[in-house]
Amino acid sequence: MSTDYKFVGWLGKDSDAVHGKMVWEEFEPKTWTEDDVDIEITHSGICGSDLHTLRSGWGPTLYPVCVGHEIVGKAVRVGKNNKKGIKVGDRVGVGAQSLSCLKPECEECSAGIENHCASMVGTYNGKYPDGSKSMGGYAMYHRAPSHFVFKIPDAIPSPDAAPMMCGGVTVYSPLKQNGCGPGKKVGIIGVGGLGHFGVLFAKAMGADKVVGISRNSNKRDDVLKMGADEYIATDDEPDWASKHAKTLDLIVCTVSSPKMPLMDYLSLLRVKGTFIQVGAPEDKLPDLTAFAFIGKGCKMGGSLIGAPSEIEEMLQLAADKKVKPWIQEVPMKDANKAIVDMEAGKARYRYTLVN
Template structure:
């Protein structure tokens, strides 16, 4: 069995160390990828620490992957050696359920195969992007525009599509007023996308420390959330919540116009509640979105190529595995603007 040098955590909350981990076989439809950069997503931290559900250990996190094709199976038609490619949050789906057949693989009824901390349909474990190589079925590999910096493009494979998908679904564009709640790894991508789509964009935050960044990314204004509940009633068409904080849902709903939507892409640790009167009086919706389809992710990457949109990143040298533990601590402390990316050549 072939292996690849990887960053591994062997138990919930354990420090990272380097180890050789198994690679999938290069079957006829598979693409072998030399990983260049892999983003650190907050969901990596939740899973590596068993904060969401029981994990599969040893674990190699990472689902924001940019690399180059090094080999292809004999039936591969979509890629060739040397292509710049990406891999996102899942690497397979059932391909049979109504949502897979509609090109909505992210909502696969059988459950898609997560890029890491999951199992292939044959029962074998999946290992992610904190590694030097990965092998993925061609149908779940994306083309990354060569014009984009590969390090800054890596977070597009999760943070990017997580914001692009709901903005497209709720038809954000000219004439729409959009609020992005939280300016972090997800939120800053939401601002860039909504601005490029032609919307009037605002950022809602708990302090003014990131106002200058919001304006630099194209937002019209940065609003302190609690100060804006009354001043911006009946104001927004869409509010996208990117935070993991507990929310005053009713107050946020009051900021929406008739027919508006509060869309959740962040995952608070506690259940959130609302008064039904807050929605029935204005045809308002509370909704959520889960990353995106393969075709939607490709559309997003092409959109980024056209508009030169990438994430704001800090590259991590993983020569010492302890650098990953330190990066995790900084993510939890919100001490990064705005996404860490691992240089896979240092693993």
């Protein structure tokens, strides 16, 4: 099995990298084990997490870092301990998680929620038990433990599959876990890269009503074309909170701003409704009072990416229901420009880098 390829990609050397100053260089991947799969990358989605990490927004980054955790490509080397039937030549994907402890005594891993394991290693900016670093998908090749490598259904084009590996499952998981389906009225706050997946998957899961919620009206036509039944523009509609009060059973919030009108968002919930936060601001969430959720017996919670089983379920749902994300393909050589454009909010609605 030939291993004459090199791991080379876009490296952020310091926090200036987020301003389009990544450098194309060779890097050392994780130490090879027979649990691993080497992937020749064809497509890599750009996620908001990449920007947070490049600028050390969520804490100190382990520079140099190669970001990108929405990876699709061809398996070119497969370790003998692979238990998922992956073969050389298979089209596969990797999401935001690269490792968990997988020990029988671990409550999370034993319950199939490896994404909550205390020993989780991210697909980039993490360290494996042997001390080697995890390096991501803005590159030519990627190495990942096979437990977190997934076969991509034939029905999903690779540019579409890549952003599903993190962006897609980040909203699919809370929708599924909180009963999205017939009989539910669902709101998606923040219709960007994550939020547009929320609209698409809520419709695919059969929700009675799907409402897109964003600041202004310029995305209204797009969101309705995605399948939303209604659109709320919070900056452009006076009294939107009172007008739409107590209309939603479930809200998934992808916004990561400390200035978002959280109290008004909570007013949209019906009695016993549920609010799930997936957007992760670099500082804090807005203040709120207990009566925002006590009065109606509402639940507030959070969700982190998704479990491996949920990634497989999501991919199958996307294939079966022909879920079609709104993707802009960008050559890998233009990754620096793409992250600057992403930061400026120009993506409609997700960028996929293409080798």
